[in-house]
Amino acid sequence: MKITVVGDTLLDADVHGSARRLLPDNPVPVVDVDHTDHRPGGAGLATLLLAAAGHEVTLVTVLGNDENAERIETALPSVDVVAARLEAPTPVKRRLLAEGQLVTRMDENCSEAGVEVTEEMLACVRSAEAVLVSDYGRHLSEDTRLRAALEEAAAKVPVVWDPHPAGGAPVAGAAAVTPNFAEALTLTENPHGPETSVPEAHTAAEALLERWQSQAVVVTLGARGALTLEAGAGARFSPTLGPTTGDACGAGDCFAGCLTAGLAAGTDLMDAVDRAIAETGEFIVRGGVDALTRAQESETALLGTHEEPGAASPAVQRARAVRARGGTVVATGGCFDLLHAGHVRALSAARRMGDTLIVLLNSDESVRRLKGAERPIVGSGERAELLRALDCVDDVLVFEEDTPVSALEQIRPDIWVKSDDYRHADLEEAEVLTRWEGRIVTVPFVPMHSTSNLAGALRRLDSSAV
Structure with a gap:
């Protein structure tokens, strides 16, 4: 199954260290840096997760001409990367972690950038057997020619759209759009607190389904699960079936990728949502993106969508x-x-x-x-x-x-x-x-x-x- 991921790619950098003392003049921790892990972020992370699960994946994206872009491509050895090149530097999201606990995140070069879509990029969308749009708000999804190709694809194959409040609207006919709870309420201009709410998610999903004319809206609710609203049908809540404690970084990319793979394989939407929730929970409890980095280093897959006989349970x-x-x-x-x-x-x-x-x-x-x-x-x-x-x-x-x-x-x-x-x-x-x-x-x-x-x-x- 050929899956094409379309979206904004950046470089994730996790700076690991320990914090055992405070500054003498300010009550803030001093982190002694041990090492830094680099991996593709944004659409690149969604691609990496799908490739780790054994899928044939093409990444359609925009990259700079710099060392960080080379790092991204090196980390995707089994992926066909089809990218327009810009003179702007590749954006970096750098997380500082002390003893595994997130201290802060620092974003570099993440301001808006121009978009230059090539014919090769459009051809990859048209030939895909399933498409995941991973929008991180850098306007690639707003390109007129790319949107036309995505609309054509949505009429023939499953198109899953992982939206961003600052990005383009999903194309009509998308099989599923997967905002998280905060994104859903932001997109419908509703204020929200720190706690997820199923009634609020349902209200937002109704508004977004009507606005986007997609086949379904799936609002992810973190550790609670997800609420799916399908056109012409009622709402369905899919709970998580076990604890999902751990680093949730990348969980949204994991969910959207698993859902795309499920729909591409012909799985019913609700069953695909349930499976994506289960696999995302497994992703988190196994260590999330940190475990993914270790899996790459040891050349072993983190996700087991295509599990071989005798593989570890x-x-x-x-x-x-x-x-x-x-x-x-x-x-x-x-x-x-x-x-x-x-x-x-x-x-x-x-x-x-x-x-x-x-x-x-x-x-x-x-x-x-x-x-x-x-x-x-x-x-x-x-x-x-x-x-x-x-x-x-x-x-x-x-x-x-x-x-x-x-x-x-x-x-x-x-x-x-x-x-x-x-x-x-x-x-x-x-x-x-x-x-x-x-x-x-x-x-x-x-x-x-x-x-x-x-x-x-x-x-x-x-x-x-x-």
């Missing part, structure tokens, strides 16, 4: 990402058949011990071997979904064996959590944890709360009904 990738940035990986395991208050208390306690909690879940066949032919009462798919719905659970890994030893070897947790009615010496997994200096920590056992008791009560209820 999302839970394993999450554990690796947390460990790579120095975090503590916590895991616990069990059948979790009929989730009850005792489970929730134990999981909540486990999550407080580290930076991520991954649950190792017995498969249906594993439960039957351990508990008998009548179990599980709830299948592994639903059990996993219920667990992921808890704020304290970051991911779930289903294993087929009777013990979680092989799953532990994949996750390699720093802490393995069990209820304190277990003895360390009795745990079969104790030996495997010693291979990477993992520790077993117990949490309080909650008496009178067990799945077996609940299952027995259900059987008695069923018998009395007969």
Whole structure:
């Protein structure tokens, strides 16, 4: 599938350091710089993410004739970059981070620039099988000839438009336009506070759908999810299915790219939105753009849209990402058949011990071997979904064996959590944890709360009904 990304490209620079002291004459931190990471930003980041997911991508953009433009092209080795060249310097957005926390952002050369669209750029739009317009307000999307080519494309292939309040309006017929909450309210001239609001998002989406004449407007709501309003249909809210804590830089580009790829593959709009939300959440919890930089350095892909057989599962990738940035990986395991208050208390306690909690879940066949032919009462798919719905659970890994030893070897947790009615010496997994200096920590056992008791009560209820 050939995807063309059209939009404004800049260079992102993350300056990493540590801040352990203040200026003697002002109460501001002094950051000792360790290193700087460079990567394509804007439309370039959306392109990089799509390429990392295994898609054939062409970037149609405008670049300067300078060292920063060379850095952008070098970071996109598998991408066909078709760019008009300007004498103006390439814009740079430089973030200063201390101990991984954002201190400030400094923008360089980000003032408005002229646009010069070439015939080659127009040809790339006309030949695309899907188009993502990544507008960062530098007026490329306002070019008359380019807009005509995009309108032609929208009549034939999916065109997703990621708008900017200072940029051009999406062309009519776009498959989806994806403003975030703040952008949607700014574009409709409505004031907004720091908190997202579904009713306000719905009102803005109605106005924008009528104004733009697109097929749909998808307002992203950060950690809440997204609200989709499709022409001729009602609004649909798509929630995130797990925690999305982490650096959200690039999340909008990730979402728009995933949505474009989904629509290009023929996925229904609502299903494509749901999938894009899930993949964006994974992108954030794996470390976001910082993990993307590390993935480039090690020549491994961050996103798994085209996952090969045997590739690491999302839970394993999450554990690796947390460990790579120095975090503590916590895991616990069990059948979790009929989730009850005792489970929730134990999981909540486990999550407080580290930076991520991954649950190792017995498969249906594993439960039957351990508990008998009548179990599980709830299948592994639903059990996993219920667990992921808890704020304290970051991911779930289903294993087929009777013990979680092989799953532990994949996750390699720093802490393995069990209820304190277990003895360390009795745990079969104790030996495997010693291979990477993992520790077993117990949490309080909650008496009178067990799945077996609940299952027995259900059987008695069923018998009395007969």
